[in-house]
Amino acid sequence: MYTPPPLPRRTLLRGALGLGTATALAACGRDSTTARTSGDVDLALWTHDPGYEAFFRKGIPEADRLADFRYHLTVTRAGPADIVTKLLAQAVAGRGTPDMAGFEIGSFPRMLRGDISERLLHDFTPDIAAVPGLKNDLLPARTAPYSKDGRVYALDSDTPMVVYYYRDDLFTKYGLAKDTPTWEEFAELGARVHKDHNASLCVVSTNGSDTAQIVQSFQMLLYQRGGAFFDADQQLVLDSAEAEEVLGFLCKGLRSGFVIDISDYYGAAMQTALKQGRVIGLPMAIWYKSYGLVPNVPEQKGKWRVRAMPRFAEGGGTTAALGGTGFGVIKDKANTRAATDFLLNTWLTHEGQVRRFIETGYLPTRRSVFEDPQLRGLKDDFCGGQRLFGLYRDLLPDVPPQHTSPDQSILFDVLAGNLLRAYRGDVSPRQALRRTAEEFRDQAGR
Amino acid sequence: MSATTSPIRTSTHASVRSSAGARSRRGLLYLTLVLLLLAFLAPLVWALSGSFKPRGDIFAYPPKLLPDPFTLHNYRALIEDQPFAQWFVMSTVVAVVATVVSVFVCALAGYGFAKFRFAGKRLLFGVMFSSLSIPFAVILVPLFVILVKTGLGSPWFALIVPWVAPAFGIFMMQQYIVQSVPDSVLEAARIDGASEFGIFRRIVLPLLRPSLGALAVWTFLQSYNSFLWPLVLVSDSSQYTLPLGLQTLFVSEQRQYDLVMAGAVLAVLPAVALFVLLRKQLLEGLSTGAVKG
Numbered sequence: 146m147y148t149p150p151p152l153p154r155r156t157l158l159r160g161a162l163g164l165g166t167a168t169a170l171a172a173c174g175r176d177s178t179t180a181r182t183s184g185d186v187d188l189a190l191w192t193h194d195p196g197y198e199a200f201f202r203k204g205i206p207e208a209d210r211l212a213d214f215r216y217h218l219t220v221t222r223a224g225p226a227d228i229v230t231k232l233l234a235q236a237v238a239g240r241g242t243p244d245m246a247g248f249e250i251g252s253f254p255r256m257l258r259g260d261i262s263e264r265l266l267h268d269f270t271p272d273i274a275a276v277p278g279l280k281n282d283l284l285p286a287r288t289a290p291y292s293k294d295g296r297v298y299a300l301d302s303d304t305p306m307v308v309y310y311y312r313d314d315l316f317t318k319y320g321l322a323k324d325t326p327t328w329e330e331f332a333e334l335g336a337r338v339h340k341d342h343n344a345s346l347c348v349v350s351t352n353g354s355d356t357a358q359i360v361q362s363f364q365m366l367l368y369q370r371g372g373a374f375f376d377a378d379q380q381l382v383l384d385s386a387e388a389e390e391v392l393g394f395l396c397k398g399l400r401s402g403f404v405i406d407i408s409d410y411y412g413a414a415m416q417t418a419l420k421q422g423r424v425i426g427l428p429m430a431i432w433y434k435s436y437g438l439v440p441n442v443p444e445q446k447g448k449w450r451v452r453a454m455p456r457f458a459e460g461g462g463t464t465a466a467l468g469g470t471g472f473g474v475i476k477d478k479a480n481t482r483a484a485t486d487f488l489l490n491t492w493l494t495h496e497g498q499v500r501r502f503i504e505t506g507y508l509p510t511r512r513s514v515f516e517d518p519q520l521r522g523l524k525d526d527f528c529g530g531q532r533l534f535g536l537y538r539d540l541l542p543d544v545p546p547q548h549t550s551p552d553q554s555i556l557f558d559v560l561a562g563n564l565l566r567a568y569r570g571d572v573s574p575r576q577a578l579r580r581t582a583e584e585f586r587d588q589a590g591r
Numbered sequence: 592m593s594a595t596t597s598p599i600r601t602s603t604h605a606s607v608r609s610s611a612g613a614r615s616r617r618g619l620l621y622l623t624l625v626l627l628l629l630a631f632l633a634p635l636v637w638a639l640s641g642s643f644k645p646r647g648d649i650f651a652y653p654p655k656l657l658p659d660p661f662t663l664h665n666y667r668a669l670i671e672d673q674p675f676a677q678w679f680v681m682s683t684v685v686a687v688v689a690t691v692v693s694v695f696v697c698a699l700a701g702y703g704f705a706k707f708r709f710a711g712k713r714l715l716f717g718v719m720f721s722s723l724s725i726p727f728a729v730i731l732v733p734l735f736v737i738l739v740k741t742g743l744g745s746p747w748f749a750l751i752v753p754w755v756a757p758a759f760g761i762f763m764m765q766q767y768i769v770q771s772v773p774d775s776v777l778e779a780a781r782i783d784g785a786s787e788f789g790i791f792r793r794i795v796l797p798l799l800r801p802s803l804g805a806l807a808v809w810t811f812l813q814s815y816n817s818f819l820w821p822l823v824l825v826s827d828s829s830q831y832t833l834p835l836g837l838q839t840l841f842v843s844e845q846r847q848y849d850l851v852m853a854g855a856v857l858a859v860l861p862a863v864a865l866f867v868l869l870r871k872q873l874l875e876g877l878s879t880g881a882v883k884g
Binding site: 146147148149189191193219220221222223224227230231234235237238239240241243411412413416417420421436440441443444 | 647650706708709731735736740774777781822823826828838839848
């Protein structure tokens with residue numbers, strides 16, 4: 146073992162000088178926060194979906210016309226959950242936050258923890274109030290997921306109603322009524338179809354690596370039935386009679402074959418089931434046509450149709466909502482005003498919402514836009530030329546609000562496990578829900 | 592007669608039985624190995640096959656191993672419509688630089704810990720060693736904040752920083768040097784007038800080649816596959832690394848499996864090339880200490 150001689154004084158001095166230079170450099174290069182009020186603005190946008198990027202890029206000329214800015218857009222793409230992780234890290238470091246970010250509804254609840262949203266996001270409430278009639282025109286059901294303490298922190302991309310998709314050709318071939326009014330009657334029909342044709346009319350996801358997907362299957366019918374996960378005060382209200390009824394309905398459907406379990410709504414398992422005609426109908430959000438059916442079974446174009454979901458005999462509405470992405474603006478930045486104007490002038494105008502539906506398939510979030518004659522006249526080729534907008538307008542009053550909680554991810558984790566146990570028959574629906582509520586309260590401490 | 596032949600016969604039978612048993616055990620072993628090989632290769636083969644199929648055929652039922660029709664569209668779309676080349680260059684350059692720097696720094700630090708006596712050595716080594724148990728996610732934000740506050744947050748620099756002096760690499764080098772570099776050789780070099788750095792460069796480094804190869808492969812793969820750190824650090828899509836870039840093709844509801852598979856096939860090439868280049872050193876490095884000397 147060798148003992149080195151001590152370092153010379155000159156070497157130590159050089160080291161100290163280097164450290165001092167690094168510290169001096171650290172003081173430089175901070176972003177300016179002086180608010181821009183007009184002129185050229187380069188907005189940084191973070192989103193997970195190229196469809197939104199295309200929409201906003203096309204909206205630049207209109208935004209330029211309506212505001213005092215000339216916009217340029219720099220887009221960064223990342224996963225929905227990654228956007229929140231990245232944003233929080235950048236905010237802590239005090240550098241690199243974007244001007245606008247798209248928060249997928251499943252990831253946004255992290256922003257509701259503590260005072261994060263209040264400290265980081267621009268409150269749109271005064272902007273909405275400043276436009277005559279806008280507050281009443283915006284659907285409360287779609288501002289609820291992005292609101293806290295009466296403040297709106299993001300503007301939704303969609304009114305993602307849940308509808309029933311079905312194979313029109315196979316329904317005709319198997320002699321199935323296309324307007325069965327209740328789920329209970331539909332389930333009886335489904336059991337018969339499964340027995341006679343090995344086909345199912347409803348799907349639950351059992352994708353173990355994606356708890357949100359497992360929960361979605363149950364969530365759609367729960368909200369339709371009138372149940373919910375959380376109330377407006379972010380308190381858990383899952384353990385209800387409605388939830389037990391819906392879970393019992395799905396479990397019974399799995400035993401009869403009316404419901405089929407699929408490992409992934411969007412991937413190989415579903416594609417195979419659709420191609421083989423083992424799934425000939427399912428309740429899903431309106432965006433599923435573009436992101437589930439069209440990419441997976443393009444050859445079935447023209448064979449699918451959309452209708453309202455059957456009702457539950459005991460009550461509830463005709464639709465639910467699933468998904469959505471709220472766009473927020475980061476506060477206290479030089480571009481905060483410019484980004485807010487940009488969002489209001491692209492996302493929230495009547496023309497912007499019409500264009501949004503035509504280009505992305507996302508329904509308006511303003512009530513009045515549902516009356517637009519251009520939208521009502523649109524035909525859907527994938528659905529055999531159906532004019533779907535009339536159906537959507539009729540369903541609008543039944544869209545339930547979706548309140549979230551910062552602890553939603555905990556709920557999804559425990560609920561997914563208990564749903565799978567209930568589907569397998571290891572526990573009763575009652576036990577599954579009670580366990581979920583207990584485990585959630587235990588882990589979330591509320 | 593029978594008393595003399597019987598044991599011979601029995602012994603022959605036993606030998607035949609024993610050799611048959613050994614053959615069947617070997618056969619079983621080979622069968623298991625082949626099955627394991629297939630299990631490990633299956634995802635790669637599927638990705639390779641899928642990368643040449645149209646999107647609608649990737650999950651076709653019944654599954655087709657050979658693409659029919661065979662198409663290069665996925666590769667073209669990946670290279671022409673996405674900044675794949677930039678992601679590839681970024682990942683490869685960062686991983687190569689990180690590997691070169693890391694291998695040098697770890698060897699130097701490992702040499703210091705193995706062969707030098709200095710104040711606080713045990714404490715320093717203990718701190719370094721205990722840092723092995725800290726998950727990267729825990730130091731992610733503090734590291735990012737430090738780099739930003741010191742003005743060193745530029746992606747080219749910051750992407751390399753976490754891999755410059757990994758505790759695992761320093762520990763590995765220290766262990767290897769303790770076992771494989773005799774003090775007498777170093778003493779002889781000092782008596783001959785070699786400088787300390789000269790000893791490290793001319794004597795220690797050449798002796799470390801096998802373990803340097805293993806460390807190089809490990810560092811390269813760690814840096815090349817890193818996701819969380821580039822995610823937090825990089826906001827300009829053109830500066831994304833491959834894992835980040837490929838994920839953007841998958842995270843939207845559109846799930847572009849065709850492009851992801853083509854990207855995965857291309858992304859694996861540098862890692863395979865490095866493994867082929869350093870295979871000998873890697874195997875030697877990994878077996879060090881496994882055989883009692």
